[in-house]
Amino acid sequence: MESLKVYILVANRMYNDGIRSGLGLAVENHYAFPVIMNGEFPSFSTYMSENIAWVKDMEGQVYSCGAVAPDACVDEDGDKLIAEISLEELGEAMRDADFIIPYGLSKQTNEPPPACAE
Amino acid sequence: MSADPNKLAIFVTSPQHMRHVVGLANAAEKAGKKLMIFFTYKSIHLTKDPRFKVLAEKCGEDHIAICADSYTCEGYDAAADIPAGLSGKQMRTQAFHGALLDECGKYIVL
């Protein structure tokens, strides 16, 4: 089976599940590139950080586009697991993609209330 | 297996576009195309829409599934509350999405 190059774009803080979805494709021998747009990062639980590391181990990469990659998600050597990519670089990279998946919902206009901000 | 050029994959990731899922599925059927649909993450709430059962029956057991983990994460009971129109075999993993990519010549995200 041909290995496909898949970009999964996450624009909304509630849809970082796109990383898990990317990992699911990596396990199926595809190349997964989840991209967190404009700093809509998840909480970096052990589960989430392990998934991000696993995507990288499977020859994919989780990217941050439009925000500095967070210090909270690092490997055992302290190196950041999330790589930074500019919007223009992302566009150029996706010209070569087999599939582009804008995942879930777009970015919210309002800031989240305390009830769901964490 | 190579991708079937007459088969449309619909990967449903948004919980708010059931009208597009149904509209596209009906139009694809009318055009004589085959369908394969996977609902993941918060889109699994759409299984509670009355139109879901009709859609599931139209697609058939091998061609529509939902992410069982997503269903559980969203608070539903994946053992005792399988969505209307589905069987337990259609409570799947992300591997079903991989099958969409492999088997379908055309693909859209909703």
Add this chain to the structure above:
Amino acid sequence: MKILQVYRSEPNSDVKTLVGILNRDREADEFNLNVENPDYDTLVAKIFTADKTVCWW
């Protein structure tokens, strides 16, 4: 390469930038789902004519 851009909502500036790059030197088409009654028959025809479809949020 024929690429189809589909919009579920009004595209923001990021989406417009990405679409511009993806469409460069390619035959590009588009379809707006963000209307009251989308013509799904036309959308199916466009999807099956295109080599690749991107459906934005």
